[in-house]
Amino acid sequence: MASKCEENITLPDGRNVKTITSVVEANEKDVDIAVEAATKAFNEKWIHVNGQERGRLINKFADLLERDLDELAAIEALDNGKAYTIAKSEDLPFTITVFRYFAGWCDKIHGKVIETQGDKFCYTRHEPIGVCGAIIPWNYPLLMVAWKLGPALACGNTIVLKTSELTPLTALKVAALFKEAGFPKGVVNVLSGFGPTAGAAIASHMKIDKVAFTGSTTTGRSIMKAAADSNLKKVSLELGGKSPNIILADSDLEEAVKWAYQGIYANHGQCCCAGSRVYVEDSIYDNFVEKFKTYAQNIKVGDPFHKDTFQGPQISQRQFDRIMGYIEAGKKEGATLLLGGKRHGDKGFFVCPTIFTDVVKFYSKHIYSYELLYDFLLCNIFKNENMTIMQEEIFGPVVAIAKFKTIDEVIEKAHLTKYGLAAAVFTKDITRAIKISNALRAGTVWVNCYNVVNTNAPFGGFKESGFGRELGKYALELYTQVKTVQINL
Numbered sequence: 001m002a003s004k005c006e007e008n009i010t011l012p013d014g015r016n017v018k019t020i021t022s023v024v025e026a027n028e029k030d031v032d033i034a035v036e037a038a039t040k041a042f043n044e045k046w047i048h049v050n051g052q053e054r055g056r057l058i059n060k061f062a063d064l065l066e067r068d069l070d071e072l073a074a075i076e077a078l079d080n081g082k083a084y085t086i087a088k089s090e091d092l093p094f095t096i097t098v099f100r101y102f103a104g105w106c107d108k109i110h111g112k113v114i115e116t117q118g119d120k121f122c123y124t125r126h127e128p129i130g131v132c133g134a135i136i137p138w139n140y141p142l143l144m145v146a147w148k149l150g151p152a153l154a155c156g157n158t159i160v161l162k163t164s165e166l167t168p169l170t171a172l173k174v175a176a177l178f179k180e181a182g183f184p185k186g187v188v189n190v191l192s193g194f195g196p197t198a199g200a201a202i203a204s205h206m207k208i209d210k211v212a213f214t215g216s217t218t219t220g221r222s223i224m225k226a227a228a229d230s231n232l233k234k235v236s237l238e239l240g241g242k243s244p245n246i247i248l249a250d251s252d253l254e255e256a257v258k259w260a261y262q263g264i265y266a267n268h269g270q271c272c273c274a275g276s277r278v279y280v281e282d283s284i285y286d287n288f289v290e291k292f293k294t295y296a297q298n299i300k301v302g303d304p305f306h307k308d309t310f311q312g313p314q315i316s317q318r319q320f321d322r323i324m325g326y327i328e329a330g331k332k333e334g335a336t337l338l339l340g341g342k343r344h345g346d347k348g349f350f351v352c353p354t355i356f357t358d359v360v361k362f363y364s365k366h367i368y369s370y371e372l373l374y375d376f377l378l379c380n381i382f383k384n385e386n387m388t389i390m391q392e393e394i395f396g397p398v399v400a401i402a403k404f405k406t407i408d409e410v411i412e413k414a415h416l417t418k419y420g421l422a423a424a425v426f427t428k429d430i431t432r433a434i435k436i437s438n439a440l441r442a443g444t445v446w447v448n449c450y451n452v453v454n455t456n457a458p459f460g461g462f463k464e465s466g467f468g469r470e471l472g473k474y475a476l477e478l479y480t481q482v483k484t485v486q487i488n489l
């Protein structure tokens with residue numbers, strides 16, 4: 001539980017900070033206790049609760065989220081640093097919609113009667129998996145709770161949820177609301193803990209039947225290994241991205257700029273599907289860049305509780321340093337820093353909205369070292385856009401803008417990372433929109449918009465952005481297993 005504890009402390013690096021609260025850190029033993037509670041609740045209570053009743057409980061819980069919307073938005077802003085007005089107008093309503101959507105599915109999950117040869121009667125049942133572990137990141141603390149718990153509970157599973165060590169607060173408040181809504185004890189268990197301890201204990205637990213993870217690709221890999229080395233629990237992974245946003249010359253330029261800006265700067269750039277690589281067709285490139293820069297210059301960065309704030313602080317010192325490291329790499333590798341590239345203000349983890357251009361290395365002459373020769377080969381033969389800022393997920397308000405000449409060229413460039421979470425294309429030509437959307441290897445492609453995530457539609461990654469689809473009917477497949485019953489008549 002969180003406890004109030006306002007005091008000034010000095011960190012080892014000398015910074016003076018104010019603690020707003022402290023939470024108990026869950027360790028491996030706490031995971032065992034939570035798993036035991038979830039197992040008992042699954043076998044003795046939850047399995048006997050029918051779909052209609054599960055739906056009623058989830059809707060009751062959603063009513064409580066609505067009742068406490070203001071308070072939850074404020075906790076979310078404190079927890080994560082996102083703007084209170086955005087938490088209130090976007091994160092909270094989306095969270096509630098997700099729970100209500102899955103409440104609607106509870107009594108509609110059913111199998112089929114299957115025709116077989118002879119006098120056998122065959123049918124299938126879609127049964128819950130059992131105890132599900134959920135490990136979530138810090139960028140959308142409340143929404144990630146909804147994306148995992150909504151479908152898991154609708155399908156009749158019990159849960160052991162571990163929040164990010166950086167954002168434990170809203171989930172603790174939510175745990176109290178589950179209790180108030182009347183969920184049986186042990187159905188939802190929330191732990192605040194660190195990844196290598198509590199997180200790893202969930203991934204390798206012999207009595208957890210499935211683990212649903214959202215976070216970095218590196219951690220996703222270790223979770224899969226842990227699942228394989230323990231009880232082969234089912235795994236679903238929502239991982240990182242480096243999404244391309246393609247702007248064609250025939251697009252509505254004002255609209256393209258507006259969406260591209262949302263695409264990268266929403267949530268301070270801490271968005272798995274952030275459109276961090278913008279490709280603009282040659283003939284409109286200069287115009288686009290100028291307009292985009294004007295938008296970015298006007299972003300209100302600052303106090304999450306100020307009504308005009310669009311961008312609050314980054315989540316942590318580590319993340320701030322990481323972003324600054326990428327900005328330095330961009331400069332060092334020869335990209336042009338068009339805007340930002342530095343701390344906003346003189347304290348806190350605020351980063352100025354940043355734009356890089358000239359982000360593709362080009363060598364045609366002056367190769368005077370083996371290192372440059374290697375780069376040349378990567379760039380020109382393997383067409384690898386090897387600037388670090390074009391390859392790695394920065395997870396901050398930093399965009400790289402590049403030019404292209406032909407559609408085939410930009411599709412090829414779009415594929416030059418290990419990720420495949422999302423992509424976007426802007427054009428008024430529906431034929432080209434469809435051609436490019438079909439060609440892109442990404443779990444979501446937006447046409448003439450960005451970051452539009454719909455509760456009814458699946459969301460998930462291609463390539464190293466993970467597997468499994470959250471949201472929509474597809475999410476039910478992640479939390480059920482199919483049983484075939486054959487009856488000899």
Ligand code: NAD
Nearest residue numbers: 136137138163164194195199200215216219238239240272
């Ligand atoms: P992270 O991988 O460091 O941490 C995510 C969660 O995993 C945290 O709860 C953490 O405590 C836990 N964890 C860390 N090490 C672990 C281990 N060894 N075993 C088990 N659990 C462990 O990621 P993050 O920094 O919190 O989040 C940022 C990343 O998440 C970005 O790469 C981003 O793209 C990705 N992300 C993806 C989506 C998506 O839907 N695809 C959504 C949000 C964030």
